[in-house]
Every structure is written in structure tokens, then in C-alpha cells.
Amino acid sequence: MEPTPTPAPLELWGGVECTVNRVGDRFHDQLVASGHHHRPGDIDAIADLGVRVVRYPVLWERTERSPGCHDFAWPDRRLALLRARGLTPIVGLVHHGSGPRHTDLLDPEFPRLLAGFAGAVARRYPWVELYTPVNEPLTTARFSGLYGHWYPHHRSDASFCRALVNQCLATQAAMREIRRVHPGARLVHTEDLGAVLATPALLYQAQFENERRFLSHDLLCGRVDREHPMYAYLRGSGIADDDLAVLRDHPPPDLLGANHYITSVRFLDDRLEHYPHLPAGGNGRHRYVDVEAVRVCDDGMPWAYELLHEPRRPLPAPRRRHRGPPRLRRRRADPLVRRAVAGGGALPGHRDRRPRGHCVVAVRRLRLALPRDRGDRSIRARRLRRARRHPAPHRARALPRRPRRRTRGSPPGPGRARLVAPGVAPALPAGAGPSPPQRLLSGPHRRGRPARSVNPCAYSSPAAPATSAAWSWRSSWPPATRSQ
Template sequence: MSGPLELWAGPECTVNRVGDQFHDQTVLSGFHQRLDDLDRLAALGVRRIRFPLLWERTAPDDPQHCDWRWADERLQRLRALGVRPVLGLLHHGSGPRYTDLTDAQFPAKLARYAAAAAARYPDADAWTPVNEPLTTARFSGLYGHWYPHGRGDRAFVRTLLNQVLGTVEAMAAIREVNPQAQLVQTEDLGFVTPATPALAYQADFENLRRWLGLDLLTGRVTPQHPMWDYLRSAGATADELLRLADRPCPPDIVGINSYVTSERFLDDRLALYPEHLWGGNGRHRYVDVETARVQGAHLGGFRTRLCEACERYGLPVAITEAHLGATREEQLRWLWQAWRAAEGLREEGRDVRAVTVWAAFGTFDWDSLVTRMQGHYEPGLWDVSASPPRPTALAHLAARLARGEAPDTPVADAPGWWQRELRILYPCHGELEALAVCGQPILITGATGTLGCAFARLCEQRGLAYHLLSRAEMDVADAESVEAALARWRPWAVVNTAGYVRLDEAEDDPRCWRENVDGPAVLARACARHGVRLLGFSSDQVFDGTKAAPYLESDAPAPLNAYGRSKLAAEEAMLSAAPDALVVRTAAFFGPWDRYNFVTLALDALRRGETVTAAEDQVVSPTYVPDLVNASLDLLIDRERGIWHLAQREAVSWAQLARLAARAAGLDPALIRGVHGSTLGLRAARPAYAALASERAQLMPRLEDALARYVREAQAEPARPARSLPQATEAVAA
């Protein structure tokens, strides 16, 4: 082992097949189109890239016709950048249409493609012919999720053996061209824990099975191997197993793909779980859930998986995937913990080569194991909902790690959700081990408001230290009060949700200017002096409604009312005093935790059989409060600045919003009466069209999705007394 721990990276590049549909992650993320993504990765200090030279993409229809143009251009660019590739040939795929994982000729066909690839790129020194062969065999041959949709031990064993045999033959073909070529073999090594002794046999079996791919490659599967009889009973021949044992192809680097969800817990105490989780193996009924959600003891995590592999094989190891589909600070914590584990083991003398930031440009639809194309996106080092891709805080952290520097974000050192008490979703098994939230806090103003309470609630869930402040604890318009609060709590950021929101009364109430303009200005100046990040909120009311399309951040404001003028003045004051401030324009709140919002009260009225009257001629972009808060916190952690528009993507009238909400809740929208806004007796002028969209990035989900989640969340909240319906054009931002 020589040199420092390396930073590697890779774009999520799965090309899996479901039925006759091929799903290509590089197309979904845009990596397929953007050559300059390689420059982005190189600029972080990435030493190697797991590069998708995928069989399905290069020779999709005819094995004799390989189109190398895409790879040629990119591998030439990598050479110029000084970044070395690890060439992957199959990534959770079943191969092109002319083969599949059960095809007896699959290994030979893969080897022929590998030979052609090696001839094309003879200087490539590291290869992964098949990514995660055992995991792919489980999803394709055991569970039936992916093509060829096998379900059972025989299909599992055949798909696994074909991938392992294909790896051996592919590496032999590659080494005919480059005898020094290295095999970087990746696998997910998630551990299985039983709740009771009755399930120990099943956990033992799964914990042996997780090594099978690597054991076969390293020649360990002989008649003495504990899985020999299982393999033989499921269709493996003695000849093919002994051939692998006699001609081992051990990896040069064992790559561990590490995910918190891969650690599984088997529990036969069914009464502790909802019925939809009940399953079994034909011998026992049990549930199979994430270990972190039920086991009191902490997960072994990166260190344990690395040590296991080192001790079992005595080979160099690397973390070849480290990704978490979560909020930004949890992604930071996952990467930082991976890096610290690798560095710690290197100090103990273990040969740990690299940590790979996976899903450099995010992943699509892995929440359904890529079985449904619903557009569910999880950002990575970059967020591709922006064009060009927007670097996240994860990219900033990765660059620091590559330079040998510690994180400079205050949220990375706190415990991840998998280490905190809230991880437990079912009755805890064993004594609970939990770490407390720690670190510099966020100060949140507006303790009595919808938005302030929502920020506090979600900071609690996300493990972000915070203080929710009343006016008595910090009056944002009083410079001395602000200085005292900053000195007392020493925050890294302030989220200002305090403000005057009565749009009609704002026309002649001087408190509007004090709360909405003087306060943010005072706060911005203080934050700038102390180097504290500031997040403030503005409104769609800064626009006059004459545009025929949703307003973008660069559109010129022209407010029609006093409230809108105060919000525009606040934007200018904040960005003038603190140029790195983040200012979010939003509109038309609805959410599950505060009953006093238009959607909630409209649905309450419909349930009572009352008519709901709402403006049909005033168009807004409704905003689901949990989505707004989560997106705002992500942007704050990403160190974004300037004006951002955050609202759900659709433009609807208030009456249309009520109808959509009624349908989502299973109510009859016939009682909703759309009227002209002028009949509602409102004092302040409103823009007829105030829909918002973003030219910076599309971070907010669809309205239909938000309403569905709202209905579920609202049903889980305790009932509260009914209140009168607010005017359907009320100001709701901050």
C-alpha cells in the first residue's frame, strides 16, 4: 500500500431490463450527453472513475457491430485529464437482447465483447466485467425484479454462475491484450441479523450466500465449502464448480458497495409488524426489514464490512460505492463516515485503496429498485435538475477529502439517521444505542408561525441542531436583540420565517414594513458581520401578474400591493447587506401540521357538507410546506445564494387547487364554487397570474404527488378544532 487514500467516483450507470424495457441511468441523468461531466469529476481530485463501457450500450443489436464512438471521445478526455478509468462491461444488466443471464453461451459472449473492448482500449489497466454479480442474481434470478425474472434457487444459481464464469472468461480475454490488467470486483456485502434463535439458520445461510460470488472467483468453492451442497442441489454441476476452483480469478481489489439499507433483520415475531411486511421461506414466517429500523445496537458499518473482506481474502479492498438517498446532511455524513473508516483502517495497516462517491450525478427510481419509471430522483455530487448540473455540498466535501482536508461544513460530524433514536420504526430489539444531535445550531425565527414550526420539526427529523426563537428571544428588527442572540447561540445559519402576512391589512399597517423590511435588513447586516448564513423568504406577490407564463427568478418584479412591495424591499435589503444570503420566493402554503391553510380548511368544509368558494381567475403555484422546508435546507447546506423560486410545479387557480385536493382526499369536488376574485371583498390588489417556476433548478415535486402525501400526513395528525376558511388569495409566505 503506497500513497494516500484515493477518491474515486462513478455515475450511476445501471442498464437493467424489466420485461422488454431497458432502463439506462446514464441517459436519465444526462451523463450520456455531457462530455464535460468528466471535467467536473477531475476538478474534484477524483483519481479513478468507474466508467460505463456497457455491453448493452455499445453492441445493443449485433455482437459483431460495436459502436465505440461515445466511449472513444470520453476515454480520450479522461487520458487528457489524467484520470484513470475502471471499465465496467455489465452493470446490473442481463446483456443485450441477443443473450441473458440464463443463456448457456452468456460467458462466451461476454468474453468476446471484453476481447473487443480490450483491443480497442489496450492501455486500460482496471476492469469490472460484471458489477455485483450476486446482487444482480438475487434481483434477476431469485426475486424476479429484473430480466429474465427468475424466481427460485435454480434461476439464482444459474444467473450467478454465468456472471462469475463470464467474469473469469472476460478477464482472460482482456489479459490476452494487457497481461497487467486488474480485476476490481464489486459486491454488496450487507449482513443479515436474526431476531430469535429460530431464524439463525436462515441468517447463517444468507450470510454465507453473500460471499458466493467472491468465493467462486477466488477458488474457495470446493466440496468442503458450506454452500457446495446448496449449489449442487440448485443445478450447478460439479465440473463447472471445480473448474472455477482449479482456475481461480481472484480480484486485484475487492470493491465493497455499502448501503445502509443492505443490512437486514429477520424477525419471526410477526405481531410486532404490519401484515404487509409478513413473508417467509416456506418453513418459517418472518419479516425482512432494515436492521437500523429495529435493532438497538448500532450497525457495524463501513469498518466492519471492510475488515470482513480483508480477513476473508487477504486482498486489497476499496469502497466502490457509497451513496445515500437522503437529505443533504445525511449524504455528507455517510461519505464522511466512509472516509474516516477507510483512513482508520489504513492507519492500522489494512490495504484500503479508495472511497468511491457513487451516483456522482444522482440516481433515478432506485426507490422501486428500478422496476418502475416514475422519475424519482436522488441527487449526488451534482444535482442534474439544474442545467448545467449544480454542485451540491457533497461535491465540496469530496474535493476537500481528495486534498486531505477535513470537512468545513458544520453538519457532517453529527450522527446520521442510522445512529439516532428516530431510526427505530418498530419495537426495539435489544438495548437502544443512540447518539444525540450535536454541532452548531441553526437559529429559526417565527416560533408561532407555520413555517417556523415546520423548520423546527424537520430539523429535528434531519438531525440538525437548532433553536426555534420567539420574538422575545430575538426581535429581528432590533439590532441589540439580534446581536445578543447571535452571541448566545453562535449559529452557523439563521432561518428567518418571522414576518407580517396579512395581505389586506398590510395596505395601511406600519407593522408590515417593520416586520418585513426593517427586520430582514437588520438580520442580514448582523449575519454578514458574523459570517453566519442567512435564509429569508419572499413571495409571488412581488409580481404584477401580467406575464402569461410562470415567473422565473430573473423576471422583473412589479408588486401591486403593499405586502408585495415590502417583500421586494426585503429581498433588496438582504442581498445588499449579505450577498451570500439565500432568498426563497414561494406562495400558497398547504401542509399537514398547521390546520390554518386553505387546503386543510377547504377539505374540512367539504367533509361537513359546506360549499367552498374560491377564486377561479387568480392563478398560483401551491407549495407543500414539507417540500419547501426540505428543499430550502438542502440549498442552505449547499451554500446556494441569491433568489430561488420554490413551489410545486403546477399553475392552478385557487378553485382548481380545492378540486385537486378534494379528489386526492376522496371527496366530491361538486361543492367547490369558483368565483371572480373581485367578488371576495379583498382590499389589496392581487396579481391575476402569480405562478412561479425556476430557471435555476427544479427541486420541488409535482403537485399531484404533494397532495397525495399531504392527505396521508394529515390523516396521521391529531384532529384540531375547525376554523373558518381563509380568503383563497391570502398571503402565506413568511
């Protein structure tokens, strides 16, 4: 009997928050806002953390100021420093952007233009092997073509689908040009790893969005054919079958990266009276708000481990984790953990995009240590002990702080109860665990905080079938993958 091969040790990867996106006629540059543009010493600090692979920008918007005219002075210096310190770059070309001023995500020439720039980058740095031509194309398409926040500020399914397909076509065209220079170049495709929860009335919308979240993966992997659940949606939004056929005829990504944030899990709620401070949207059938599930679900949310092991689609381990409990209970032999875990997606820190933006503290120390199966209490105790010893919170006290956000409900005050979650437990698997009120309120009471439910009647027996149907999509998960 042959011995089982020992899995390769996990690598520790990192990255630099390098978004350059356009709002109106203004470009917002995170490299300048965070100060990394002026601090070459950050590369030495990153190397000292033990990181060996770094996502690093050679961004189209910063390099090509006019068509065909490139200024590689800044990336020349930085990539030379990375190479001198033994760091392997994953070169990114577009990061939540829409290209220079002479193009945008809806431009039919966008794929060809990005491919031309990618070829110029490959000829300039023929030793670079890993590329991410477009970061998180589905997220960028939502914010630019569906929500209207970023340029070109459209709000329609047709614009969203065109922006998404254009980015996927551009990714394939860029890799084709890069491989003409470096045949062994590899595509690292990244996308947000999240999920959508909802009240029973909005179950149909949550099911649609949970299917749509995999669309960029499926397009680049050539999975979107006539049998795909999103095929009719794409064709109805004006995407030609020829475009989908082109995407099916190219090789898939060499590595998939899942970016999981604390706000990646969303909650759709049609009870607008609970959110007087939030603008409501809609889909033509219902009006509702889209909020971060972490703000309204006190416990039982699906975290990265559960999302990675969803039977709907196998995905790789998350490459980036932002604030919040990761709940990654897996061993090194987990088949989904193939290459690496990223300890930080914004190692030098970053700022939000408001005029007087708040900053996020840079990473000071990283340690790659997956927890062993010793129980939640042991893991939580170790985290707390490490947090008390960590110097970063003490150094950060002089930095501007955002006022602490409350969960929705009545303002805090003497005798006021803390509102934990709406009247339906959105993340509770049907038929599992204690009754919803007990499960929902047990966390705050364990920590000695008062809590109340908005609508206890929602848990009564007449609502039980609706609640069970609303969250039946989670009941298919294996018991080992549920948060305990």
C-alpha cells in the same frame, strides 16, 4: 531496527451510475435517465472534484445491438475526454444487466459471448488497464434469478445459482480475453457489503444469508471446494463440480471493492402484524418480511467498519457509500484501507426505475478526510457544521421530493408515539451495554422525541436466552469494532 514504511495516501475514486437492466422487453438505462448520456461536461466536473479514478461504462447492452455488431461512437468520445483530463477509467461491461436481447444470465453461452465483447473492447482501447466485467454479480443474481424483479424473472435457488456462476465464469473468461491484448490488465471485482439481522425464530435464515453474501468473492477467489459451507447448496441447485473446478483454476481478482449502502443491512421479521403494508415472503418454513434494518433499528446497527473487520472474512474498504452515517472510525494505517475510498458512486446523480422516478442530487463537492479519534460528539458536530455551509441542499429545493417515509406503526398525529423498532433489539450485542429497552429508546429521547416499544415482554427473562442466541454471531466481534 528498520523504520515502519509510511502507508501510501488514500486515493479518491468516483463513479457514474450506469445500470442498464432489463424488465420484460424493456431496457432501463440510467445514463439516459440521469442525463449523463447527453452531458460530456460531467467529465470536467468530475475531474474538478479531485477524483482521479472513475468507474466508467462501456456496456455490452448499449454497444452490441446485434450479435457481433458494435457501435463504439459514444464510449470513444467519453474515454477520450477521460484520458485528456488525466482520469483513469475502470471500464465496466455489465452493470446489473443480463446482456443484449440475444442472451441472458441463464444462457450457457453467456460467458463466451461476454468474453467476445470484452476482447473487442480491449482491442479498441488497449491503454485501459482496469476492468470490472460484471458489477455485483451476487446482487444481480438475486434480483434476476431469486426475486424475479429483473430479466429473466426467475424465482428459484437453481436459477439464482446458475445466474451467479455464469456471471463469475463470464468475468474470468472476459479477463482472459482482455489479457491477450493487455497482459497487465487488472480485475476490479465489486460486490455489496451488507449483513442480515433477524428475530430469534429466523436466526437460521439470517445465518444462511450471511454466509451466502460472500459467495461471489469466494467463487472468483477459488475458495469454493468440498469444504466450503456453500458447496452442498450449489451442488444441490444443479451447479456441476466442473464449473466450480474451472473457477478454482483461475487467478483471483486484483482488487476487491465493497459497495456499502444505507440499505445493505437487512432485518428479517416473522411478526407480520407489524407490517400490514408490506408483502410477506417465505422460505417454506416461515413467512416473514425483509425490511431495511435502518428503518426499524434506531441505533446499534453494524456499519461498514464493523462489517469490514468481521472475523468471518476479511474484505477491502468500501469503495462506495450512499446516504446515511458511515461510522468509519479508522486511521490511515488500517490494514484494510489499501487503495482508495470512493466519494460517490453516482456522481452525476441518478433516478429510480419507476415511471415518474425521483432523482438523486448530483455530487457538488467532495472531501477525503477520515475522522480522527476525538470522540463521536466532535465528529458529529463537524459534520453538522459542514452540512449547514454546504450549498447543495439549497440548490436542490426545486427538485421533486419523495414524501417522507415513516417507520412502521401508527400514522403520525397528535399524541401518537413514534415507533422505533420491534420488540427485539436486533443489533444489540449479547451482554453488552444497557438493557435493550434503555439502549433502544435512549436515542429518540436524547433528541426529544417520544418513542415506544411494540412488545416490551420480549425483553423479559424467559426471552433472554433466545435473544442472546439470536445475536451471538455479533458477540465474536472485537470490542473496538462495535458502534458505540
